[in-house]
Amino acid sequence: MEIQKIEINHLDKPLGYRFDSLMIQAFVKAVSYPRSLEKHLVINDDLNEVVFDSGWQEALDLKFYPKLQLQAQTRYKVLLELRANQESWQKVTWFETGLMSGFSWGKWIGTNKKELHGISLSKEFSINKPVYKARLYLTGLGLYEAYLDGKKIGNEYLAPGFSDYNYYVQVATHDVTKYLTPGKHTLSIILADGWYRGKFGIEMHGGRENQYGDTLKAIAELHWQDEVGKQVLATDDSWICQTSQVVRSGIYYGEDLDMLQSKKETYPVVSYPQPSKYVYDRISLPIIAHEQFSVKKVMTTRKHDVILDFGQNLAGWVEFEDMLAAGQKVEIEFGEIIQNGELYRDNLRNARASFTYVSDGKGQIVHPHFTYFGFRYVRLINFPTEINPANFKAVALYSDMEEIGTFKTSDNLVNRLYQNVVWGLKSNFVDIPTDCPQRDERLGWTGDAGIFAKTASYIMDTYQFFTKYALDIAVEQSKNEGRVPLYAPAIDGNDGGKAVWGDAITIIPWISYQRSGDATILRKYIGAMMSWVDWIYDRAEKLGNPYLWLGDDQLGDWLALDTEDIMHLKGKTPDDLIASAYYYYSARIVAQTAEILKMKHERRYYQQLAKQIKAAFQAEFFTKSGRLITDTQTGLAVVLNFGLVPACGKQQAIKKLVTAVSKNKNSLTTGFVGTPQLLPALSANGYHELAMRLFLSEHYPSWLFEVKQGATTIWERWNSLDEKGMIADNGMNSLNHYSSGAVMQWAFEYLMGLKQVGEHEIRISPGLTPKVSLVAAKTRISDGEFGLTWQIKGVTKQEVSIELEIPYGTSAKLELPNCQNIVVNGQKMENEVSLGAGKYQLEYQATSSYVESFDVQSPLKEFNQNKNLIAGLKDLVPFWDFLTLPGNMKYFEDYSLLQLENEMRAIGFAPLSSTDIKAINAYFQKYALK
Numbered sequence: 014m015e016i017q018k019i020e021i022n023h024l025d026k027p028l029g030y031r032f033d034s035l036m037i038q039a040f041v042k043a044v045s046y047p048r049s050l051e052k053h054l055v056i057n058d059d060l061n062e063v064v065f066d067s068g069w070q071e072a073l074d075l076k077f078y079p080k081l082q083l084q085a086q087t088r089y090k091v092l093l094e095l096r097a098n099q100e101s102w103q104k105v106t107w108f109e110t111g112l113m114s115g116f117s118w119g120k121w122i123g124t125n126k127k128e129l130h131g132i133s134l135s136k137e138f139s140i141n142k143p144v145y146k147a148r149l150y151l152t153g154l155g156l157y158e159a160y161l162d163g164k165k166i167g168n169e170y171l172a173p174g175f176s177d178y179n180y181y182v183q184v185a186t187h188d189v190t191k192y193l194t195p196g197k198h199t200l201s202i203i204l205a206d207g208w209y210r211g212k213f214g215i216e217m218h219g220g221r222e223n224q225y226g227d228t229l230k231a232i233a234e235l236h237w238q239d240e241v242g243k244q245v246l247a248t249d250d251s252w253i254c255q256t257s258q259v260v261r262s263g264i265y266y267g268e269d270l271d272m273l274q275s276k277k278e279t280y281p282v283v284s285y286p287q288p289s290k291y292v293y294d295r296i297s298l299p300i301i302a303h304e305q306f307s308v309k310k311v312m313t314t315r316k317h318d319v320i321l322d323f324g325q326n327l328a329g330w331v332e333f334e335d336m337l338a339a340g341q342k343v344e345i346e347f348g349e350i351i352q353n354g355e356l357y358r359d360n361l362r363n364a365r366a367s368f369t370y371v372s373d374g375k376g377q378i379v380h381p382h383f384t385y386f387g388f389r390y391v392r393l394i395n396f397p398t399e400i401n402p403a404n405f406k407a408v409a410l411y412s413d414m415e416e417i418g419t420f421k422t423s424d425n426l427v428n429r430l431y432q433n434v435v436w437g438l439k440s441n442f443v444d445i446p447t448d449c450p451q452r453d454e455r456l457g458w459t460g461d462a463g464i465f466a467k468t469a470s471y472i473m474d475t476y477q478f479f480t481k482y483a484l485d486i487a488v489e490q491s492k493n494e495g496r497v498p499l500y501a502p503a504i505d506g507n508d509g510g511k512a513v514w515g516d517a518i519t520i521i522p523w524i525s526y527q528r529s530g531d532a533t534i535l536r537k538y539i540g541a542m543m544s545w546v547d548w549i550y551d552r553a554e555k556l557g558n559p560y561l562w563l564g565d566d567q568l569g570d571w572l573a574l575d576t577e578d579i580m581h582l583k584g585k586t587p588d589d590l591i592a593s594a595y596y597y598y599s600a601r602i603v604a605q606t607a608e609i610l611k612m613k614h615e616r617r618y619y620q621q622l623a624k625q626i627k628a629a630f631q632a633e634f635f636t637k638s639g640r641l642i643t644d645t646q647t648g649l650a651v652v653l654n655f656g657l658v659p660a661c662g663k664q665q666a667i668k669k670l671v672t673a674v675s676k677n678k679n680s681l682t683t684g685f686v687g688t689p690q691l692l693p694a695l696s697a698n699g700y701h702e703l704a705m706r707l708f709l710s711e712h713y714p715s716w717l718f719e720v721k722q723g724a725t726t727i728w729e730r731w732n733s734l735d736e737k738g739m740i741a742d743n744g745m746n747s748l749n750h751y752s753s754g755a756v757m758q759w760a761f762e763y764l765m766g767l768k769q770v771g772e773h774e775i776r777i778s779p780g781l782t783p784k785v786s787l788v789a790a791k792t793r794i795s796d797g798e799f800g801l802t803w804q805i806k807g808v809t810k811q812e813v814s815i816e817l818e819i820p821y822g823t824s825a826k827l828e829l830p831n832c833q834n835i836v837v838n839g840q841k842m843e844n845e846v847s848l849g850a851g852k853y854q855l856e857y858q859a860t861s862s863y864v865e866s867f868d869v870q871s872p873l874k875e876f877n878q879n880k881n882l883i884a885g886l887k888d889l890v891p892f893w894d895f896l897t898l899p900g901n902m903k904y905f906e907d908y909s910l911l912q913l914e915n916e917m918r919a920i921g922f923a924p925l926s927s928t929d930i931k932a933i934n935a936y937f938q939k940y941a942l943k
């Protein structure tokens with residue numbers, strides 16, 4: 014066994030974070046684990062005093078929640094020991110606190126020259142004695158970068174991230190010990206507008222300026238220790254303020270970087286009162302440069318433009334080697350797609366999204382500093398005609414989360430889809446979860462984030478990222494009696510208070526808890542979660558019924574295809590139904606949260622509330638016999654998944670959902686709300702094959718249609734591009750919008766087959782299907798890494814083999830489909846057995862075949878030319894003769910037998926019974942096995 018790593022609050026060696034509490038977790042790896050493992054955790058402060066000792070404990074899991082009073086500016090050493098029988102293991106790590114209560118010496122400094130959009134603040138100082146510890150604590154508004162002797166400190170960009178700066182600003186801590194050698198040094202901080210004062214937001218088409226303030230400012234303290242003691246250099250009015258090479262920069266604007274501009278003018282330094290209500294140690298993960306992409310293709314367009322294709326849509330910037338002469342000015346324009354042979358940028362709306370650069374002829378590596386772009390292609394303007402593509406790289410910038418997921422199948426289109434979802438995530442988790450990274454928006458839309466949160470949590474460790482974002486939501490709620498904004502930070506002061514979008518505040522902390530077993534996030538935000546549900550209660554009461562959210566302005570099933578709305582923005586599912594269903598869902602989450610936090614009174618209250626909402630919901634939206642008032646895919650999927658269907662209506666609802674899909678020629682009509690709900694509703698209710706059919710559909714509208722069109726990320730709309738690859742010109746069309754990528758949650762839960770049912774308990778029920786022969790996936794669950802690979806082999810496609818990796822602490826109950834006996838690591842066992850941590854090889858003979866065949870859901874055109882097959886089918890399908898009448902087959906070839914049986918009743922044919930359906934499917938299968 015090996016201790017692979019120890020995380021503190023889900024982070025590796027966190028430096029200068031805000032530690033309100035501690036959760037320390039170790040991750041171990043072994044082929045098989047010792048039985049009676051014991052654990053022991055010791056924390057020492059930097060004087061080497063023991064400040065926490067857990068004592069030896071039985072290790073049911075490898076988590077600790079040490080309670081201790083942390084001191085500021087202290088590095089704590091964490092020692093973890095494990096032992097079993099005669100063996101023992103240990104590992105050491107650390108975490109370090111920041112200033113904890115803000116700055117004591119530093120002043121906020123800047124200049125009153127508001128026309129400056131980029132400034133540099135600097136100070137020369139001397140180090141006299143060897144330094145054995147040095148830290149730089151700093152922050153700034155808008156965005157800052159710090160340099161020591163011209164060298165950038167740390168690897169993060171776009172600091173201090175995006176928050177409601179009036180409310181809080183985050184301080185970063187950097188270890189600068191190795192730079193502070195005896196001698197003269199210069200510390201400088203460059204600043205530009207960023208989210209703080211650049212044009213940003215959706216008001217006024219492209220946002221307003223100066224949303225949080227109109228002067229750039231920074232505060233810093235450099236602390237070092239030498240043999241004499243502690244020394245501090247702090248920002249004050251002795252610093253020098255000059256123009257910066259970053260002349261202008263904005264999130265939508267892009268950047269103007271002029272290397273000849275530097276230090277031309279000096280301005281008086283002014284000090285300011287603290288601009289934010291609170292100054293916190295950092296909560297945000299750093300935004301850092303991750304993957305680099307080289308140029309895949311150089312194109313010269315009819316207009317003689319040179320365009321570089323990096324092959325991947327992403328958020329970040331282009332880095333290039335400066336081969337220009339001093340004074341030469343070049344420009345790079347960013348875009349997502351080529352249309353009619355030219356770079357298309359209309360969908361960026363009012364985002365200028367361009368980078369200009371004036372060279373000083375010194376041949377450096379160039380990139381912008383305080384902005385980022387959503388792009389796959391760039392247009393080079395004024396570059397020398399002979400460019401070397403190897404000099405250009407696209408660099409992806411995103412919050413530094415650990416990638417914990419992988420998902421591979423025997424289907425390459427699905428594999429690409431997974432990558433597209435991953436890139437949707439990477440491009441939009443830039444300190445806040447944004448809707449898209451390219452146009453004049455890039456806002457922390459609550460709805461999008463809530464919808465995608467579970468998927469994101471399978472791919473990346475999102476705990477800390479969402480802890481920060483939930484704070485951003487809670488901050489806005491605190492100004493508005495619990496009302497959740499449409500996006501957080503609510504830069505335009507938007508009013509919000511809409512279903513699904515607002516429910517992000519219950520959903521996101523709840524998912525983070527479910528996925529990790531760490532209730533810290535619930536403890537932090539239970540107040541915010543309750544206040545949202547309470548806000549709905551008051552609102553609903555004002556509108557007429559406290560238990561139903563009726564008659565309000567909602568976003569509905571955003572961008573659904575079954576639209577009747579003249580704006581074509583939301584689908585047909587009634588707003589009231591969606592709003593009331595999510596009201597129930599949130600009330601239930603809050604009740605469950607209160608239960609976990611042992612808040613008896615609150616638990617009872619919200620349980621009762623959820624019960625009342627459910628009763629009111631059923632009375633309002635179902636007939637007495639259990640029929641839902643709508644038959645939209647979204648409506649049916651939501652009520653099934655949320656458990657809102659009265660018992661008498663369950664089978665009816667499932668049938669109606671299946672009909673709603675097959676009636677629509679086996680394609681989906683769902684929008685933001687229904688898309689992540691549809692496949693789980695089908696798979697959970699016996700229609701996994703139909704779910705697979707939707708998942709694997711390559712025709713519009715579907716996920717793989719996008720993949721087939723060459724998408725490298727997820728589109729905002731199902732028809733962002735049409736069959737010919739032409740972009741829909743409709744004012745709102747991003748090619749990098751993760752929302753519908755939320756289908757991957759289903760893939761992890763129903764195709765891989767992972768269900769976390771308790772902190773230390775999972776159920777494994779792989780979604781075996783003839784439609785793919787292999788699924789190999791991994792993710793982290795509460796106790797550590799979980800991996801599952803399933804494969805179907807043999808001529809009759811009945812040999813199932815499964816490889817499993819279960820982390821220490823978790824017990825996994827097998828619920829294998831079509832299975833009686835299994836062989837686990839060479840030993841005979843029964844299905845439904847529970848396995849402990851370890852690696853396993855499972856084999857079994859499925860009780861029926863997974864051969865790929867047609868079924869009652871196959872469109873007729875897939876098999877109607879196959880004479881031999883049809884010969885046997887005629888006897889099983891009573892209305893087959895009808896189909897052979899002139900013209901009929903052509904007319905109905907897009908429909909499946911299942912859909913037709915429904916319609917045929919109208920002209921007197923007996924409907925297919927479930928026995929008929931089974932017999933037809935069995936016939937198809939037998940035929941395929943021949």
Ligand code: BGC
Nearest residue numbers: 448454458460461568571745
């Ligand atoms: C955003 C969406 C968002 C929606 C809601 C759009 O402009 O891009 O993703 O959820 O507005 O109104």
